[in-house]
Amino acid sequence: MSADAGLRTxxxxxxxxxxxxxxxxxxxxxxxxxxxxxxxQDVVAGWPLPGxxxxxMDGYAVRAIDTRTASEATPVILSVVGDVPAGASQRSGxxxxxxxxxxxGAPIPxxxxxxxxxxDTDRGLARVALFHPxxxxxxxxxxxxxxxxxxxxxSAGAVLGPQQLALLAAIGRDRVMVRPRPRVHVISxxxxxxxxxxxxxxxxxxxxxxxxxxxxxxxAGADSYRVGIVxxxxxxxxxxxxxxxLRADVLVTTGGVSMGAYDVVKQALSELGTVDFxxxxxxxxxxxxxxxxxHGVPIFCLPGNPVSALVSFEAFVRPAIRRMLGKSVIGRxxxxxxxxxxxxxxxxxxxxRRGVLHREAHGGYSVSFAGGxxxxxxxxxxxxxxxxxIDEEVTEVVAGSRVTVIPxxxxxx
Amino acid sequence: MSADAGLRTxxxxxxxxxxxxxxxxxxxxxxxxxxxxxxxQDVVAGWPLPGxxxxxMDGYAVRAIDTRTASEATPVILSVVGDVPAGASQRSGxxxxxxxxxxxGAPIPxxxxxxxxxxDTDRGLARVALFHPxxxxxxxxxxxxxxxxxxxxxSAGAVLGPQQLALLAAIGRDRVMVRPRPRVHVISxxxxxxxxxxxxxxxxxxxxxxxxxxxxxxxAGADSYRVGIVxxxxxxxxxxxxxxxLRADVLVTTGGVSMGAYDVVKQALSELGTVDFxxxxxxxxxxxxxxxxxHGVPIFCLPGNPVSALVSFEAFVRPAIRRMLGKSVIGRxxxxxxxxxxxxxxxxxxxxRRGVLHREAHGGYSVSFAGGxxxxxxxxxxxxxxxxxIDEEVTEVVAGSRVTVIPxxxxxx
Numbered sequence: 001m002s003a004d005a006g007l008r009t010x011x012x013x014x015x016x017x018x019x020x021x022x023x024x025x026x027x028x029x030x031x032x033x034x035x036x037x038x039x040x041q042d043v044v045a046g047w048p049l050p051g052x053x054x055x056x057m058d059g060y061a062v063r064a065i066d067t068r069t070a071s072e073a074t075p076v077i078l079s080v081v082g083d084v085p086a087g088a089s090q091r092s093g094x095x096x097x098x099x100x101x102x103x104x105g106a107p108i109p110x111x112x113x114x115x116x117x118x119x120d121t122d123r124g125l126a127r128v129a130l131f132h133p134x135x136x137x138x139x140x141x142x143x144x145x146x147x148x149x150x151x152x153x154x155s156a157g158a159v160l161g162p163q164q165l166a167l168l169a170a171i172g173r174d175r176v177m178v179r180p181r182p183r184v185h186v187i188s189x190x191x192x193x194x195x196x197x198x199x200x201x202x203x204x205x206x207x208x209x210x211x212x213x214x215x216x217x218x219x220a221g222a223d224s225y226r227v228g229i230v231x232x233x234x235x236x237x238x239x240x241x242x243x244x245x246l247r248a249d250v251l252v253t254t255g256g257v258s259m260g261a262y263d264v265v266k267q268a269l270s271e272l273g274t275v276d277f278x279x280x281x282x283x284x285x286x287x288x289x290x291x292x293x294x295h296g297v298p299i300f301c302l303p304g305n306p307v308s309a310l311v312s313f314e315a316f317v318r319p320a321i322r323r324m325l326g327k328s329v330i331g332r333x334x335x336x337x338x339x340x341x342x343x344x345x346x347x348x349x350x351x352x353r354r355g356v357l358h359r360e361a362h363g364g365y366s367v368s369f370a371g372g373x374x375x376x377x378x379x380x381x382x383x384x385x386x387x388x389x390i391d392e393e394v395t396e397v398v399a400g401s402r403v404t405v406i407p408x409x410x411x412x413x
Numbered sequence: 414m415s416a417d418a419g420l421r422t423x424x425x426x427x428x429x430x431x432x433x434x435x436x437x438x439x440x441x442x443x444x445x446x447x448x449x450x451x452x453x454q455d456v457v458a459g460w461p462l463p464g465x466x467x468x469x470m471d472g473y474a475v476r477a478i479d480t481r482t483a484s485e486a487t488p489v490i491l492s493v494v495g496d497v498p499a500g501a502s503q504r505s506g507x508x509x510x511x512x513x514x515x516x517x518g519a520p521i522p523x524x525x526x527x528x529x530x531x532x533d534t535d536r537g538l539a540r541v542a543l544f545h546p547x548x549x550x551x552x553x554x555x556x557x558x559x560x561x562x563x564x565x566x567x568s569a570g571a572v573l574g575p576q577q578l579a580l581l582a583a584i585g586r587d588r589v590m591v592r593p594r595p596r597v598h599v600i601s602x603x604x605x606x607x608x609x610x611x612x613x614x615x616x617x618x619x620x621x622x623x624x625x626x627x628x629x630x631x632x633a634g635a636d637s638y639r640v641g642i643v644x645x646x647x648x649x650x651x652x653x654x655x656x657x658x659l660r661a662d663v664l665v666t667t668g669g670v671s672m673g674a675y676d677v678v679k680q681a682l683s684e685l686g687t688v689d690f691x692x693x694x695x696x697x698x699x700x701x702x703x704x705x706x707x708h709g710v711p712i713f714c715l716p717g718n719p720v721s722a723l724v725s726f727e728a729f730v731r732p733a734i735r736r737m738l739g740k741s742v743i744g745r746x747x748x749x750x751x752x753x754x755x756x757x758x759x760x761x762x763x764x765x766r767r768g769v770l771h772r773e774a775h776g777g778y779s780v781s782f783a784g785g786x787x788x789x790x791x792x793x794x795x796x797x798x799x800x801x802x803i804d805e806e807v808t809e810v811v812a813g814s815r816v817t818v819i820p821x822x823x824x825x826x
Contacts, residue, residue, distance in 0.1 A: 031609065032639060035628050036826050049791055051613055056787065089616055105605060105717065105789075107616045146784070147792040154795065161823045162632060166625035166719055167795035170618075174610040192518065196444065197587040200464055203502055203520045205583075212579035215448050219575060221826050226445060304518065306579055371559070374469065376518075378462055379560040382567065382580035410574045411826040413449050413634050 007281040010350050017316050023326035026177040031165050037178040038326045039158045045151050045171045048144030053108040057139045060099040061112035064136040075129035115139035179326040181223040185248035186213045190255040191231040209254040209309045216313050219411050220321040237268040245294040255304030283349045284308035284375035305375035311352045337365035337405045343397045345390040354384035420694035423763050430729050436739035439590040444578050450591040451739045452571040458564050458584045461557030466521040470552045473512040474525035477549040488542035528552035592739040594636040598661035599626045603668040604644040622667040622722045629726050632824050633734040650681040658707040668717030696762045697721035697788035718788035724765045750778035750818045756810045758803040767797035
């Protein structure tokens, strides 16, 4: 078909989208606000970990040399000259031949060089009988043995999970520089749309796309915001776009990019920046708009059919969000799976079919299709857990052949 | 060692924790607030999807029979009697031998039974030349073909990702009953603790555990809240616990469960409920407290060393959170990996070592240890991406043997 001449490939369009797109400027956040984000600075330890020599057991601080003859038969008896509580604000001290009761984590008193655990003693209060010798340094955690003062703790690029946040707290960092989540604002356009909660009249459709894309953007790591529905009205759309431009790092519209007569979206956009409307060699998702508005805010104008919107999001918007988050791997993992049924695909287009991926007993995968290729099949899309990719040059998938599958794994929270 | 007689196994303690624990009572949430949560009701379609017969292309609505002789050489010419815009509030109609311009998604006018795409026409305004015939129903999406009215849309237990939220919106559900996220409140106890941002004096330690566990609980799916530090003061602790009991579905304390002399935690707890302090056959994490306070709020009293706290969380608290979320699979996935180095493990205890898991070129996994077994090694813990499990009966892992590994995958957001 001559209309398909000069289509841009999926890979070419993705390259256009990613061209010049980088991680957002770092911001400083409190530790728990930074969870899951990428560190944007190298962090060194402001003090050693542990901060002081301390006991790894509940027991008695002793001098190892005083315990060397201890045994069950002939215990060594030492006078207990006091307790070292955890959190003692100054270092205790004790002389030779003496012992101090000590808790796990409490500082080793001056004059002691080892700890004997409670269970190797008679647990005495004034005097204690030791049933085993201990070696110098035994049950003592040395200051700095986990991390010396000034040592690198975490490097830029580390993802801040629970353990990394714990380390930052332990070395006294209450806030850190991280790559922020891009603010992705989602607008549905179309005079046929009504908001959920309104019963649609004849010819009206409930806006599902803004929910779909807002949730997908959040799942991809964005701080997403559902702007809602804007009717096909030039002035209204212009107002909304101008306002959202001030708040968003990325704008996503859906609807209004077909070839029909009511495409006010394109005109409004042309007044705010440069957006190219192209045809991409994919099914669904052929009509794509991408460009910059205002001071370089990327905007994606996705088709209005829900399946087209999801596939377009996965192909172009999700990688852009991951790039802006600073991720080195921006694409989803793919797997190879055995096709349980056959499918047709138009020549020259990369087809993305919705599928249900199964893990086989032998460890491999198989996949069946969830509904047909129609881009309006929302229920079938909701039953799918993957996209099946049928490459441009493939026009038929035969049952029993291997296909490439993109599992649509959700963030597990 | 006689002190180890009668230890509870990890599996036995987990069974005690999970006994009687179920999913929380469903709550009703707006769609985007329900993202990632589990549906707690069956949902049927309140109307069909699509809601009306509509066009799958931009083109012209026609009667198929009128197009049957059309070809490039001898096109059929039809009069265009108007436009069917998307969102038309009443159904258009047209007579035989006529055509109406129609956009993707717009309702098929009465009298038409097919759509011919723009690119198969001369795109005429008053009259249009058709270059191909179309079959009855071609490029028409039938009302209800995706989901008939009253059909099951989603079942209780479905996890609400972007596609499922889109379907709920499309069928008019603006809010749904879901299993709520358990509210997990985290308290660090210990007079030696200072908050991050305060430079610790001699003998003081920055509280890292409340950050660790609050982040871990959130990553596990909880709505977690860091209460902060409570010193070893009976009255203060009692006040905090009584107050948090009113707000939390689960309480987690860390610290104060060693055998030392300053264990005010146990006493305060005994005044508010029943908490059993037991010794579990694991390393780290041997001292564990678990019980119920007030009107049956589960409380976990985890040891105070950061690594012990993390391992205890993974072994007991995370499964409890997943169970309360209604998940059918509550444990993390495990993999088998080649040990790149050897390790010792005490007899009778299940040892959890921190490790770094590598994916091998051939597709399998190998694992090295991140630091030694010491439960105070926070920096080593932050360098780890997995736990290596050495079973109770194993006392030595030889380099080159296979070990069980729990990858500590983060929620990817």
